[in-house]
Amino acid sequence: MKLSADLAGFSARIGHQFRRPELLLRAVTHSSLASATRPSNERLEFLGDRVLGLTMAEALFSADRGAAEGLLAPRFNALVRQETCADVAREVGLGDVLKLGRSEMMTGGRRKEALLGDAMEAVIAAVYLDAGFETARDMVLRLWGARIAAAAEKARDAKSALQEWAQARGMAPPVYAVLERAGSDHEPLFTIEARLENDATATAQAGSKRAAEQAAAQALLARMEAGDD
Incomplete structure (x- = not known):
């Protein structure tokens, strides 16, 4: 054919x-x-x-x-x-x-x-x-x-990965809160808390909100994945 x-x-x-x-x-x-x-x-x-x-x-x-x-x-x-x-x-x-x-x-x-x-x-x-x-x-x-x-x-995006982890388990997306903003306007230091619906949290510090959120998400995701094991 x-x-x-x-x-x-x-x-x-x-x-x-x-x-x-x-x-x-x-x-x-x-x-x-x-x-x-x-x-x-x-x-x-x-x-x-x-x-x-x-x-x-x-x-x-x-x-x-x-x-x-x-x-x-x-x-x-x-x-x-x-x-x-x-x-x-x-x-x-x-x-x-x-x-x-x-x-x-x-x-x-x-x-x-x-x-x-x-x-x-x-x-x-x-x-x-x-x-x-x-x-x-x-x-x-x-x-x-x-x-x-x-x-x-x-x-490689920790915030997206944490959100996927939460949604796969029927949870609402994680929320992020600024716990503290220190330093000067030119050199700020943000402390961010990432929180899941099950009240699990992790905090991180960085010079920008985005970087601190990513670091907090990564820390919380690592904690949750360790708990899955």
Whole structure:
């Protein structure tokens, strides 16, 4: 089987040359156009979701080796959710090559978030079946690269990390209070308290409110993570 020009172009955009082109055709075929001889992408979507999940879990685990599970989980969820998959699908023009029934075509199926997200997962599965996990993982890391980097950068922000930790446990976001402002206008010294809904606190001092808040958040997060252990 030879890929049509539009699918060949899509294959080039995701950086994978299919040895079994029928896998890609199946990955872009929505159930509205499926038949007994032309299966839809639903089973591939199921498999692709798992390949994506393992890839993201591995990437986050490696990017932040000191993060507790409670911090990794919300980052993972943000990277694998349907909206993110749909965003990636738009970036590679997946909507343009979807095979849809007339009803879906007439109702803007090529732009629907659910269809795009599901199809993106199906494409991941198609690459996995065509060339194995390492190839599928490399493609995912390439297409999700900026998003993974952003998650890793966010991990270095102690205030964001503490907020993620709290929200993962159903708590309100932490609050910060200035306990003292000492020094001159040119060389101030702020003492900041970070407090969680469970009344756990930590304090820190720095020459700016932002720096003191980050230091207090880091101290409180370390205390909470130690308690999790």
